[in-house]
Amino acid sequence: MSVTAEGVFGRAQADKEAWLLPELTGLIEHHRAHCPPYARILDAIGHRPGTPYAAVADLPWLPVRLFKTHELKSIGDGEVVKTLSSSGTTGAGVSRVFLDRAAATAQTRALSRTMRAVLGPARLPMMIVDSRSIITDRTAYSARGAGVLGMATLGRDHVWVLDERGEPDLPAIRDFLARHGQAPFLIFGFTFLVWRFLYEPAAAAGFDLSHGVLVHSGGWKRLAAAAVDGVEFRRRFADGTGLRRIHNFYGMVEQIGTIFLEGPEGGSLYCPDFADVVIRDPATWREAPAGTPGLIEVVSTLPTSHPGHVLLTEDLGVVHGVDDGDWPGKRFSVLGRLPRAEARGCSDTIGRGGAA
């Protein structure tokens, strides 16, 4: 399974599906053969071995939360070289994703190929909008730390925007810009941190970020109070710091290495050639037409060591169009998390959890 040499945003939707369908069908059989719990699920929902599928949207999906409740892997215990975990925002447990050497290598390569679409072939100086402790403090090791680590390998001469106390380290930023600010450099961070700890101090201090390429992820919920959405985020960065090359992305640990990346013009996320999204109506589970919001299903050919190739997320999204944007394929937006269902029943008393 190879991705196109020059880039991963090359296939028109029909070509992509024609390539994805046999790849993903093959992965279904692969995981059926190597992950007994997955095989039992397929059996129980009537997907027998050799079931033919006419479209990507017909493939059986797993709810992504199943990786929190069950250990699902298609490799032996001895082959696990990396165990990734992420706690969701709900605190309802931790996903565990098991990678063997091949899967770990494939995800790293896929990520760097995807990023090459916006960074070019060279490794750029990199500004990380986080503090070093996010990766050095083992006790606080988190999905955020894993995300930073995964991206950090794509850059060089890293500078950490936050000091050990979590405050913007202005001298360090100034020094980085003096050395690297006149040629393309990479900025990475989580959306809220980027806004709070890079945009605000940079705009105030009059830093010139016009040669930067910002890659960020994490959702807009915490920025809603400041009335900042994707459009406003881009506008204010351009006006305040000169930064115009901004790419939001969407991805999850259960499909590590697969990221859906915002195109140059902004406003839409695009699927790399080895991945796709299907928006589903949660009442019927059928594919929703473009323009109609629903639950986001993500598919990717990367997961070979765990059955994460077709996953129903708990995020809401909408497809805006197909083969009509910056890059070919579907373009879509993430609209936010599905609101949680109200817990009811005898086993729910005050004193429990306390999140509400």
Add this chain to the structure above:
Amino acid sequence: MSLAARFPATGPTGIDALLAELAAVPAGGPLTVGDERVIDFLSGVSKRLLDPAVTRRHPELGPLGFFLRRAELLRALPAPADGRRQPRGLIFHVPPANVDTIFAYSWALAALTGNHNVVRLSARAAGAAEAVLAALNEALAGAHPAIGQTQRIVTYGHDAEVTERLSAACDLRVIWGGDRAVNDVRRHPIRPLARDLTFPDRASFAAVSVPGWAAADHDARRAAAAAFAADAYWFDQAACASPRAVYWIGPDLAAARARAEFDALLAAAVRDRGWAIEPAMAVQNRVGAYGAAADGTATAIGFVSDMVTTLDLAVPAAYPRARLGTGVFAHATLARLTDLAGVVDRRDQTLTYFGFSAEELRDLATALAGRGIDRIVPFGAALSFSPVWDGYDLPREFTKIMTIR
């Protein structure tokens, strides 16, 4: 420490004041079992709850309003009624946050039996619970002052000290809300003479007689499915008494036919009620059902409708006791009703049934020999409150008997 008095609705208060007031002898003398002052007040609450304007908005308050009528209260009073039966004293109630009305039943029976009560109501309690509070506070206006002095409903946050003080002061502590809540509250000691009455996690299932189903006409089958729907969906299949599995008792082939018809009738009944499923719950149903398949608990998953998901159990005795979702039902077939003895364990609470004779049910009770199941009730009655709950006769638990010779 923020403690808010919700009934009487006097607002912020302190634990010292609350405990001192509850310890005082009320106006008009100590409360007695079946005290007229309490019965008057509760029947005033009943009238307000049965107001059509209230029951239209909160249909679940109809049964509570009915339960609080004078005639029903007198029926619930335990014998002997000659003064030898005495209140326990101060009862501390910790009800579940989201079964909106259970606190009212538990508290009303404790008040009826002459106890001083303090109920910890969740700050999250809303909807029906708010309506109950409003009715209580309205009825207080015309009530004897002893009511406001002895009966308190309070809300407080995650404040261990309040729980500690209330626990140390009470004569009986009533803890609803599952294993974790019981263990949490039990960390706070009660006095040596005090007792706990606990309602931990329970699970419930249904049984259908295949010959009984065959003998029923179409209307009776449809009514059975509608009654089952009420049992299962009223609290989103999350109440302890909500059925999570259905056992078909009879020959395999006939059972499969009956089950297929039942599934379709159930889907229709749920649709007719206009109940809909939230997307998050639809996802949860898949997580629960797929998880059961991954575990090997279920061999087949059926999607009867968006509201009805079925599981075929690999081993009939191993039904999933944890809640899988809303409208996820495990099915299995057994030859005889008494085979359920191999299914049941201590956690099982309610068996809802259709189509069995009283004799068959008694044979089952004998076969169970106390190893589980506290209630055997027909379809439609899973959630009806009874003064006997989880095997406890509450009016008796809330009182003690004095020996006079």
